[in-house]
Amino acid sequence: MSSEPLLRLENIEKRFGGLIVLHEQSFSVSAGEILGLVGPNGSGKTTTINVISGVLRANSGRILFEGKEIRNQPIFRIARLGINRSFQVPKCFRAMSARENIEVAATFGAHAPVDVDAILDEIGLLRHAGEPAGSLTVNQQKMLDLGRALATNPRLLLIDEIGAGLNPSELGAIAALLKSLAARGIALIVVEHLLEFLNRITDRVIVLGAGRMLFEGSLAEASRHPDVVAAFIGG
Amino acid sequence: MRNATGGTRYAVAVLATLAVAFVALPQVYGNQSVLFTMMTYMALAQGLNLVYGFTGYLPFGYVGFFGTGAYACSILVTFTGLPVLLCVIGGGLAALLIGLILGPLLRLSGAYFSIANLAASQIIYYVVSNEALKPLTGGPYGIKIDQVFAPTASYAAMLVVLLLTTALAAYFRLSRFGLGLRAMHQNPISAAVAGVNIVRARLVVWLVSATVAGLIGGVYAWNLSVFYPDAVFTLEISVFAIVFALFGGVGTVIGPLLGAGLLYTFYAAIGVSTPQYFQLLYGSLIVFLVLFLPNGLVSLLVRRKLHVL
Numbered sequence: 057m058s059s060e061p062l063l064r065l066e067n068i069e070k071r072f073g074g075l076i077v078l079h080e081q082s083f084s085v086s087a088g089e090i091l092g093l094v095g096p097n098g099s100g101k102t103t104t105i106n107v108i109s110g111v112l113r114a115n116s117g118r119i120l121f122e123g124k125e126i127r128n129q130p131i132f133r134i135a136r137l138g139i140n141r142s143f144q145v146p147k148c149f150r151a152m153s154a155r156e157n158i159e160v161a162a163t164f165g166a167h168a169p170v171d172v173d174a175i176l177d178e179i180g181l182l183r184h185a186g187e188p189a190g191s192l193t194v195n196q197q198k199m200l201d202l203g204r205a206l207a208t209n210p211r212l213l214l215i216d217e218i219g220a221g222l223n224p225s226e227l228g229a230i231a232a233l234l235k236s237l238a239a240r241g242i243a244l245i246v247v248e249h250l251l252e253f254l255n256r257i258t259d260r261v262i263v264l265g266a267g268r269m270l271f272e273g274s275l276a277e278a279s280r281h282p283d284v285v286a287a288f289i290g291g
Numbered sequence: 292m293r294n295a296t297g298g299t300r301y302a303v304a305v306l307a308t309l310a311v312a313f314v315a316l317p318q319v320y321g322n323q324s325v326l327f328t329m330m331t332y333m334a335l336a337q338g339l340n341l342v343y344g345f346t347g348y349l350p351f352g353y354v355g356f357f358g359t360g361a362y363a364c365s366i367l368v369t370f371t372g373l374p375v376l377l378c379v380i381g382g383g384l385a386a387l388l389i390g391l392i393l394g395p396l397l398r399l400s401g402a403y404f405s406i407a408n409l410a411a412s413q414i415i416y417y418v419v420s421n422e423a424l425k426p427l428t429g430g431p432y433g434i435k436i437d438q439v440f441a442p443t444a445s446y447a448a449m450l451v452v453l454l455l456t457t458a459l460a461a462y463f464r465l466s467r468f469g470l471g472l473r474a475m476h477q478n479p480i481s482a483a484v485a486g487v488n489i490v491r492a493r494l495v496v497w498l499v500s501a502t503v504a505g506l507i508g509g510v511y512a513w514n515l516s517v518f519y520p521d522a523v524f525t526l527e528i529s530v531f532a533i534v535f536a537l538f539g540g541v542g543t544v545i546g547p548l549l550g551a552g553l554l555y556t557f558y559a560a561i562g563v564s565t566p567q568y569f570q571l572l573y574g575s576l577i578v579f580l581v582l583f584l585p586n587g588l589v590s591l592l593v594r595r596k597l598h599v600l
């Protein structure tokens with residue numbers, strides 16, 4: 057493994073009109089690492105993922121992937137470079153079958169041939185492969201969204217609140233899946249409200265509050281940090 | 292895709308049926324010009340379907356490409372003496388050029404795109420029909436290329452353009468490129484995240500659709516050989532193409548063909564002799580369509596679990 061991080065954000069700022077949603081964000085993630093991203097609603101977690109995946113353009117700062125600036129690249133090119141993401145509200149191709157959803161990403165986003173069945177199996181949808189995505193349950197659509205991301209063979213995966221609405225056994229399965237992805241060398245940024253879930257998969261988190269990085273370190277320390285406590289309590 | 296070979300066979304069958312039908316029909320039905328116009332509308336509905344059915348962008352000004360092709364072809368015939376088929380291709384290229392110039396319109400969404408495209412077609416119309424351009428386009432007095440008048444050859448050419456357009460629709464349905472189009476149509480952001488170059492895909496479809504309309508216009512001009520600007524720029528042409536395509540079912544290969552074939556037959560049967568009844572029936576039909584068959588005639592086939600290309 058190289059010492060250079062896979063992804064590095066340097067002073068990323070994102071504004072919507074006059075509202076600054078991300079202030080000077082700087083952090084990095086290495087291959088095989090899981091980074092948790094936590095913070096109250098509206099603190100900029102989804103925006104961070106949008107900016108890295110190219111869905112939104114940052115106003116200033118640099119985003120380096122393997123040392124290469126990607127900040128102004130179009131979404132599809134960032135995907136082909138090996139960065140992919142799931143959506144907080146899953147965005148499937150609803151009229152296409154689960155298998156076709158995976159096939160789109162395997163066809164356009166991956167450099168090497170992808171085993172579509174293996175991915176359907178991994179996300180627990182092999183038995184539903186022929187069903188239209190729109191007829192799947194919300195939780196299944198979340199898994200399909202993750203599968204679509206996996207089918208591009210990503211080296212960096214951004215996961216936006218996949219845990220919400222899952223039962224404990226589903227959470228256990230997804231935690232195991234995310235850990236196995238990291239063990240394969242994929243870097244993950246996991247946005248999550250369920251701290252207990254996050255605690256199971258990583259000990260490195262960044263806490264955002266109103267678009268600022270309040271804290272970086274382990275979850276246990278985070279809960280004792282005064283800024284973090286204030287942000288969550290609304291101080 | 293898994294069904295590619297079955298789909299390809301289906302496409303070949305559709306193309307063969309079209310070819311046989313329009314080769315045979317003049318033997319049993321004497322009015323070749325009605326058949327020619329029917330093919331023109333089938334091709335226009337199919338060409339419009341390429342962009343509307345596969346990307347969701349509704350080009351109200353589609354007639355602009357048709358008129359551009361008609362005029363570019365006629366101007367080439369008048370001033371270059373090139374073989375008429377090359378002039379027709381020139382009509383397609385002129386429409387392609389207009390499509391490139393209008394490419395930035397694709398950044399607009401929904402009604403804004405449609406209205407801007409409509410305005411663009413009207414600008415082309417006013418330029419072409421302007422008195423000042425009389426030496427080139429004939430201005431409001433129209434253009435005449437009767438030195439190349441050839442009803443049978445132009446009939447054959449229109450059939451070829453119709454087959455080409457239909458083959459393109461089949462390609463959009465069945466190919467890898469088409470898989471990306473379907474994804475983009477359903478959710479452009481997800482498609483981009485899945486690796487689809489959505490900006491390029493949309494532009495390619497737009498340019499293909501524009502070029503096809505230019506070719507149709509070129510052959511149409513050749514067939515008429517004398518026409519006024521209104522004849523190839525009237526908005527009625529856009530409206531017919533849209534209604535025919537919707538009536539059959541957009542986003543499919545056979546929908547626009549069925550829609551244009553049936554509605555144009557209907558129009559030829561009663562619309563010319565008793566236009567008032569036609570208007571009435573036509574209006575009722577549109578209302579019926581919107582209320583009961585929003586996905587067109589082909590949805591009746593889909594409901595019966597028949598495979599629709």
Ligand SMILES: Nc1ncnc2c1ncn2[C@@H]1O[C@H](COP(=O)(O)OP(=O)(O)O)[C@@H](O)[C@H]1O
Nearest residue numbers: 072075077095096097098099100101102103104
């Ligand atoms: N497209 C947008 N336009 C304007 N404001 C936005 C947009 N997206 C997010 N915001 C604002 O940015 C802030 C951060 O939002 P978000 O990143 O979604 O938060 P989180 O995911 O942490 O809940 C919120 O104040 C939100 O209202």
Ligand SMILES: [Mg+2]
Nearest residue numbers: 101102103144
């Ligand atoms: Mg969020």
